[in-house]
Amino acid sequence: MTIDRTMIEPLLEIKNLSVSLKKRDNISVAVDDLSLNLYPGEILGLVGESGAGKSMTGSAILGLIESPLYISAGTISLQGRSIIEAPENIRGSQISMIFQDPLVSLNPLKTIGEQLIKTIKTHFNISKAEALDRSKKLLSDVGIDPERIEAYPHTFSGGMRQRVVIALALAPEPSVIIADEPTTALDVSVQAQILNLLKQLCTERGTSIILITHDMGVISETTDRVAVLYSGRLVEIGKTSDVLQRPQHPYTAGLVASTPNIDPSSFDKKLFQIPGAMPDIDDVPDGCAFHPRCEHARDKCQKHRPPLFDARVSCWLSEKPGGTL
């Protein structure tokens, strides 16, 4: 897609969001001053290593942050209305969630038809017969034979279950779907099908998706834009092809380079590796959180936290035009 996003009003706006963790008498920050926009009809990828704060961001949008975690700063608004104060009613009808494990979202004791009808009837004031029709339509949309509407979740394979979950997520006709590692538990062949299905459904319906994943390949093949998180901070954001092909943050560059590829020229060669590991959230260094692992780190990086330059990258190297990697 070649639409200039900045001209459109964002659908979902996250401003300066911080999520903190209070443990004993210490407070550590899990998501740190994060700002993101989600535009209508796009798939935005959130990528990062475990503990980078990507799932936490998803939970914050859904209002699922629970003690000892709490939202310590910032706003999240959907179509201009804040959803931090009153998330309940908006969450169910406007934002849906798809989890890694389909069994989390499915009730094992009810048929998938009962679950779909119940979801539809909670959100729309329609008769049971109409709800049944819609359920069947949804099932055929996600590639499940509508005849199987009476079946129980355990009779489906992992991939088929995730399709049922997608149908359930689509049932309230939400404007945003948050998919947290939706294909991590699935085999490669099934993963490709599910990702294509998600993509196709969202294009058809104009639904926006936030796709949370650790897999650079999935990001590359599925998303329009990508936000890279490190230690709870946004380090780089932009069009997926730009970010992956011309990464401006050394961390993004390292992630891309260390991802193994099916590329005959790389066979039997060593992979690029970033030294060290991401710090724990209670032990984030001063300045740029990445500087201990960064080969370009300078004095400034150790002392001052870089802002987001050009609405793209949070790195002092990009401070002046022309200052590249």
Added chain:
Amino acid sequence: MSFVTVNQLTRLFDLSEPWIVRTITGQKKRILTAVDCVNFQIEKGETYALVGESGSGKSTIAKMVAGLLMPTSGSVIIDNKNFNDANLEKASMNALRRKTQMVFQSPYASLNPRWKIGNIINEPIKAFGLIKDENDQHKRVIELLEQVGLSERDIKKYPHEFSGGQRQRISIARALASEPEIIICDEPTSALDVSVQAQVLNLLKDLQKNFSLTYLFISHDLAVISTMANNIGVLKEGVLVEQATPNDLFHKPQHDYTKMLLAAAPTLQNN
């Protein structure tokens, strides 16, 4: 003869209900063929990779090569010895165990959480009686820690004090402690983050070169396998459907299933 020869390896699992239930409900016996007549060889110092999706039987093969599971039929011969040879003497059996070690998938479950790192790594040295003197054992543990990029400081720590990547290094150090000749790597990096995965894969490569180790590498990730293997076997529902070098496999895949796997694998290049 190759260093490892897997010959007509087959393993069945009996998934039937108990006899009494079958008699009452009239069910038949349910037998699952997890591994079906698999043949392959690994040369000394090389890496053979098995790739397949869940249920393909790759972990079952790994267990049989490691001597943890009896084959229903067929055999695994490592350096002319067989774990399931009833005539094998105790000393040869011990020697075979010492030569064959394993690195596991989960960095969290593969280290005993109540043991200190030093004791975890020292355990194989003691069990095989490789070094008798305690001071020498201590020196050897430090040497092993340094070989995997950790240090003497870590010897008194417990597993929970380490990150996933560091724990995987500890697992590797423990596997190396018995001076093995073949290491079975069962999805060693699938629970790790990308940047850490690269570190662990590179470490495995370095160690292979330094100690001329033979690897049997199990993974579901074609991209990871392509950077590690000399030979790749593609498994589907217990059957080895294709076997080739990485170059041949990725340039001229023969079997439809291989083609499908290659097409489905998400890559960075399509963008």
Added chain:
Amino acid sequence: MERFFRSDFFYHFRHAPVAIVSFVTIILIILAAIFANFIAPTNPFDPASLNLMNGFTPPLEANEFTGERFLLGTDDQGRDLFSTILYGLRISLFVGLMAVLLAMVMGVLLGLIAGFLGGWIDSVIMRFADIQMTFPSILVAMLIYGVARGILPPEVRYEMSIVVLIISIGLSEWVPFARTVRGSTLVEKEKEYVTAAKMIGLTRQQIMLRHILPNVLSPVLVIATITFALAIIAEATLSFLGVGVPSTKPSLGTLIRIGQDFLFSGEWWILLFPAVTLLALALSINLFGDWLRDILNPKLK
């Protein structure tokens, strides 16, 4: 030690008033029992020091014959109730502790074996546990007590009564330990560190004791705490029913039984003070056990 004071465990303890109060109560009671011979004004187990004239003295009042005063009054035989309770606590705590140790060792080993070996051994152990669980444990204890008394020659019965009591309570409380340990063992034995231990050729016994046992013990601590309270109550119940320790060396249960005889003739203190002590002890142990369970459960952490 310094590590302990900085640990999460100690932090949670400092912030839980119920845990602190119950822990302090338990410690005070245990110390009082250990140092009974220094604290108690008289030795109630020494028949020579007793004066029957002192019988039924109400608390803090002067005896009408001897003029002596007793903090908590005296019982029918003129024993100072305060001293008797302290010495009785010794017996109650000792029996409780030993019974728990017996139940724990037995339950943990059987649970470990059942869980690790599986198959028919597992079936036999756990079916036996199921059958035992269908009877109230006090009934099981009485049954074992009766059988043991029947087997023992009459001349040693008297000396052996405490040992018999410990065995019967211990054997009646092993099942919860076995069930919990079996459950954890089933989870632990599938973990890769156990496979790693098999790879170096360790025997099953070595794997069970060195690797699995340390990893299944943390719930055992909680059960042990709660079983300790149960065992003390079981001892009191058995003694109350007259099958426990002899009344020349009364435990808390024996004292309650004696007190019960005089409740309706107005000598309320003989029942009340031992009963309150038992209640305070059992309640504190239970509250502390509940707190321990909450803290050691990683889901609530």
